[in-house]
Amino acid sequence: MNSVYTTTITRAARARGLRVTVLDPSQPVFELRRGRAAVRCFNALTDRVGAATFFLANHKHAANQFLRRHGFPVPAQLKFSTWAAAEKFLARHRHIVVKPCMQWGGRGVAVDVRTPAELRAAVRRAQTFEDEVVLEQCVSGEDQRLILVGGKYVAAIRRTPATVTGDGRRTLAQLIRRQNRRACAADSSHRIPLDTETRRQLARLGHDLAEVPSAGVRVQVRLTSNYHTGGDAAVITAEVTPSLRRVAQRVARLYGLPMVGIDFLVDARRGKFWIIEVSPDLAISPPEGATVVEYFLDDLFPGSRPGKQAGLPWGGKLKKAGRQLDNALTVP
């Protein structure tokens, strides 16, 4: 039950006087309560999200088709059925991504697949996670996740793929292991996998695990930007263009999700962007989690933010925190 994805919520909830009841200690399932109002949560996914809406967002093929039908830019996609159709799709797009339909954290995702042999290996690997697999046109751009609560834009992060920094002595494999040991001390899920996909992606990036990078040279070692494949995130709330925020607001409205993370790949140079994922079960965690969680709790329990109510005993301290949050979001 106790991971950063639950504690970011439960600590903030307790700080505003909400009651937290753990419903299953072995799962991230808990209830938040304020008087008679109660909401059940699985991490940040609440019972306010209907099952059909969850499916339409979480299933990568359903989401891609749904967004396309409503005129949003998404990469071309094909649900895997036969090798002949898959090879035709690869021949048309030349660079493709293969991914399972309902996973998360980059699990089973192969980026920049170019040959029929790579395609077969990638589909077979994705199928070890689940039967349904999609092939998607590989697009390039900066990975920006926009987070909306109650239809309002509240935060954004830029996600970047894992890198390691050379010291002129260690090989890439040793540098990755070292970085993983350090990352594991803080969060064991923030690791760069040392698997066949990392080896393939490294080759695509022009490197191999035995290589010894010079001191101070940073080497990108993955193509996926997931935190769970060792990627990093930086808060860019104030930097996101108004037009992208508007697109995200339209997506949030279309889905009617109380909270949603919308992942874009943004090619600013060519003025293009694509939506690659819609997360109804967004991870509320650092670096943007402290901001997002306050909006999340405001939305679930309106009026519960202490700073907004006069006379509450904890008002002063959190009022200041609330002001800081609002200030953080209005930086030009």
Ligand SMILES: Nc1ncnc2c1ncn2[C@@H]1O[C@H](COP(=O)(O)OP(=O)(O)O)[C@@H](O)[C@H]1O
């Ligand atoms: N069509 C694509 N083109 C380029 N990169 C992609 C594409 N789809 C996914 N990726 C990369 O792979 C990562 C994981 O894919 P995603 O669809 O978000 O699955 P997951 O649910 O596992 O995060 C993305 O964050 C991005 O870095």
Ligand SMILES: [Mg+2]
């Ligand atoms: Mg993703």
